Amino acid sequence: MYSKRICFLASLFIAAVCLPVSAEGLDRLFPEPGLVPGWNAQGPPEHYAAETLYEIINGEAELYHAYGFREMAAITYIPEEGDGYTDITVYLYDMDTPENAFGVYSSYRYPDYDFDRIGTEAMVSDYGVKFYQGPYFVDLSFSDASEPIRLAGAEISRAIAEAISAPPDPPAILNLLPAENQVDKTARYAAKEMLNQSFLPSGLEARYRVGDREVTGFVILFDEPDQAAEALGKLGEFYLSSHASTVEADLPGEKGLAVETAYQGILIAAVKGRYLGGVRELNSAEEGIPLLKQILARF
Structure with a gap:
């Protein structure tokens, strides 16, 4: 009796491991057959969990894990009259929160890229589309740069964005950064280890x-x-131990730091409540104080 119970529990464990990862949750976002004329799914979606993600994006899996990756579904679309070499592969990531989805997206984004209004925002190129919306990050890879494949890729992208129930508004957390004088498309979110600390x-x-x-x-x-104040102290200790020197400055906020670093110019930072705001790569502390005041005024 005892051995039968062990075998039964073991079979349940094996079955649970082999089951697709929330297949219905992500699969429902892929376009239905016929929605994009002339293109059909090559087969059913494949599903990847945290422990198997490296199998399909080896070398990049750590980036997604850092941003709270939950699961991913991948599917390939081929043209009805294809040559066997033309395809569009879609990688759909559930990143748990809009902040995490934006964080992954922003890690790929540069201001000189081309953008489109798909989802919250999309980067487009001859060979793919990347966009985010709600807790999802979507990455489409094209087999070539022909116009038919790029048009189909855009249609598939828009269909997925429309299927996502979350509104296409940017994460509210971005409001913590002042918009005035901000260089467009340069905002980034780090899930941990800000300033590489x-x-x-x-x-x-x-x-x-x-x-x-x-x-x-x-x-x-x-x-x-208290955590913000303690971290500011640790940040000062780090810079001073790295051959930085203190700089005299009349800083805003509850507690401040101004140092001239070895490689990043002058950095100024200040605590306000549970936030630590700052500016780096300055020629002088005074140069950055107006921006620091704007940052602290956001919270």
């Missing part, structure tokens, strides 16, 4: 025009004010 949590950054130059403004997000 293991002791810092998630945050935002964007490029800003200051005079005839560009600098980086940032916001780091904490749960409690």
Whole structure:
């Protein structure tokens, strides 16, 4: 009796491991047959969980894991009158939150790319489309740059975006960065280790025009004010141990830091509540104080 129970539990475990990952949840977002004229799915979607994602995007899986990856479904579309070499592969990622989906999307984005209004925002090229909407990040890969495949790719992208129930509004967290003088398409969200520091949590950054130059403004997000103040102290210790020097500056906020770094110019930062705002790559502390005040005024 005991051995039968063990075998029964083991069979349940094996079945659970082999089941598709939330197949219905992601598969419903793919276009139905005939929705994009002349193109059909080559086969059913394939599904990937956290432990198997590397099998299909080896080398990039860590990026998605850093942003709260939950699951992914992939499907390939081929033309009805194809040559056997033309296809569009769609990778649909559930990133759990709109912030995480934007974070992955923003890690690929550069201002000089071409963009389209698909989902919340889309990057388009001759060989693919990347867009995000709600908690989903969608990546389409084209086998060639011909016009028919690019037009079909755009139609598939729009069909997926329309099937996503989440509104196409950007994540509200982006409002923590001032829009004035922000360089378009440069905002990024990091899920952890802001400023490449293991002791810092998630945050935002964007490029800003200051005079005839560009600098980086940032916001780091904490749960409690004490955590923000403690992190500012650790940040100062890190820079001073890395041959930075302190700079005299009349900074806004509850507690501030101004240092001249070895490779990133002058950095100024200040705490306000549970947030830590800052500006880096400055020629002088005074140059960045107006932007720092704008950042702190957002929270």
